[in-house]
Amino acid sequence: MTQRVKEIFPGSPGQAAAGRGAPPAPAALAAKVRTLAPSMTRSMQRVAEAVAGDPAGCAALTVTGLAELTGTSEATVVRTARLLGYPGYRDLRLALAGLAAQQQSGRAPSVTADIAVDDPIADVVAKLAYDEQQTLADTAAGLDTVQLGAAVAALAAARRIDVYGIGASGLVAQDLVQKLLRIGLIAHAPSDPHLAVTNAVQLRAKDVAIAITHSGSTGDVIEPLRVAFEHGATTVAVTGRPDGPVTQYADHVLTTSTARESELRPAAMSSRTSQLLVVDCLFVGVAQRTYETAAPALSASYEALAHRHHPRGTKR
Structure with missing residues (x-):
């Protein structure tokens, strides 16, 4: 190697x-x-x-x-x-x-004020809604569409895709994998850090590895990405810190924004919103590029789920 x-x-x-x-x-x-x-x-x-x-x-x-x-x-x-x-x-x-x-x-x-302990629930809703909207707008405005397009192209042509994330970012990783599976791609989101590294060893030039980490310095996410990078896979970092250590092993960097962190709104909440936007952009871009195979796969998954909720012989 x-x-x-x-x-x-x-x-x-x-x-x-x-x-x-x-x-x-x-x-x-x-x-x-x-x-x-x-x-x-x-x-x-x-x-x-x-x-x-x-x-x-x-x-x-x-x-x-x-x-x-x-x-x-x-x-x-x-x-x-x-x-x-x-x-x-x-x-x-x-x-x-x-x-x-x-x-x-x-x-x-x-920018609105932080959420206070004694805020009425209506104010909590209004402040959270504003912060979520601003986070999405900031992420969209700052997202490098050249990097995004390159990541989409790599995913669309990938033999296999691994997505790494821990904690709240792990939930986002699972979300992306579920979407990719529904359009017929082979994707994994190992939750165990050791398994993530073990999987990364098997990746090669036609594969893609994605690391999702708001801080850009999560060791359990950086390590499998490093291994995938060194084995020749195309690597992508979705991070709120474009100068963080994770980007050393990323061919493509997709930067997320986040609302101001506060006592009642930790970074895990605000970063998840922007990460999900990037994940959705990746998925839709891949679905567009692979539409001839993605559309039938989506239809098949919808039909399978419909039968699960409405077994044969029951009324819909």
């Missing part, structure tokens, strides 16, 4: 995949900040928080002005702009101006 070595561009692991393509649209800027801020240095976080919190004010500042406002350096401002996906500070200022215009028109609502 020839060990694969992924080319990593200068910077954090995974920036090679995450940083390609056009700069993010203004609507995706806030999502980018939420996604990347936890992995930034404290000085870069101050810059990111400033531009996300007051896009109109920061858009009016020069690079020197923003550095002074945040107590950082011009170099830090430029590095932050590049990490967020912009070639330079000028491009970031243009995005900030666009985001400010959207907010003024009411198309980019401000």
